[in-house]
Amino acid sequence: MEIQRSAGAWRRIWRYGPLIAWMAFIFFASTGEFSADNTSRIIGPLLKWLFPGISEERLAFAHFITRKAAHFTEYAVLAWLAARAFATSSNQQLRHGWFYASLALVVLYALSDEYHQSFVSSRTGSIYDSFIDISGGLTALLLYSLWRRRKTKSERSRVKE
Numbered sequence: 001m002e003i004q005r006s007a008g009a010w011r012r013i014w015r016y017g018p019l020i021a022w023m024a025f026i027f028f029a030s031t032g033e034f035s036a037d038n039t040s041r042i043i044g045p046l047l048k049w050l051f052p053g054i055s056e057e058r059l060a061f062a063h064f065i066t067r068k069a070a071h072f073t074e075y076a077v078l079a080w081l082a083a084r085a086f087a088t089s090s091n092q093q094l095r096h097g098w099f100y101a102s103l104a105l106v107v108l109y110a111l112s113d114e115y116h117q118s119f120v121s122s123r124t125g126s127i128y129d130s131f132i133d134i135s136g137g138l139t140a141l142l143l144y145s146l147w148r149r150r151k152t153k154s155e156r157s158r159v160k161e
Contacts, residue, residue, distance in 0.1 A: 072132050080140045
């Protein structure tokens, strides 16, 4: 009996650990450490190295696009990890409603993330960034849903053979 409980605990850690760790990373990324001034110290030199003749205007635009792409990507990862966790949950309701539960988590976390940033002096909270975050999450959830459907079809066809 003890072995079963231990195995169940490890499955939960394996299922939810990456999701919680990623949420912690997003929270950390909302601090001043990832402000535009700080990220420009990394992105700027990298872009200047890749494109030696880049103008300051293009550099600023590329930095802006990179930061918005990061919003999209970090929430796509969040959604994928949430879908992975919820779709394999031992809770039947959560397992069947994994898409909506994952989307709700993405929306609530995106909104709370921007709210958090509004209190950080070197950051600004923006509803537009929340829309980018939610778009990244929704895109990942749709891709995850397609992947699950194809996987299920493939498994069904193997059983029939």
